[in-house]
Amino acid sequence: MPLSNSGVLRVLHMDSSARSGISGRDRHGSHTRRLSSRFIDRWSAARPHDAITYRDVGTAPPTPVSEAWIAAAFCPPGRRTDAQKGLLAESDRLAAELVAADLIVVGAPMYNFGLPAQLKAWIDNVVRVGVTFGFDRARPGEPYWPMLASGKRLVILTARGDYGYDAGGRLAAMNLVEQGLKVPLAYLGIK
């Protein structure tokens, strides 16, 4: 569904800074939390009927994927044990939030040139075979395909300490933040 001015949109608001405060309000507060909350405040003022879901992976990081998680995720759903279903429960919840969202707004700080580990852990939990992307080795051409509805949009609100990371800047080649989010989410069908 393309984003439009009519109808109710479902917005997934995410933060991933390890800093829990908000800059300008709290001492040592997070700039990306300030940016994302301003974006959502203004969005809600303009579109009060849209549904906002909040997910804070900065202060409540998803569990990193493990060997047992991988075995469970790649096991056909009908053959999963109760233990495997339990292992995937958190990932199921996170993926369902993404599947339901029309617009995903992510506060994403730069940590050591890339994404915070807690945001990468979220990516690893929502990139799920049979849920958000399809895979069939026998499929002619490309064995992978995106499963999320086209028309979803991603907004990245980032902050970093240094300057020169934008295209053409002195550190542009070292900036892995936007690509770190755009590439895996585009793989699922999100622009």
Ligand SMILES: Cc1cc2nc3c(=O)[nH]c(=O)nc-3n(C[C@H](O)[C@H](O)[C@H](O)COP(=O)(O)O)c2cc1C
């Ligand atoms: C662990 C860590 C790693 C960082 N790595 C970088 C970096 O590689 N380049 C940079 O310009 N700033 C870096 N910074 C600075 C942050 O990107 C900057 O403080 C940003 O505002 C953090 O987002 P936040 O304000 O939402 O917490 C780093 C900060 C931390 C805490």
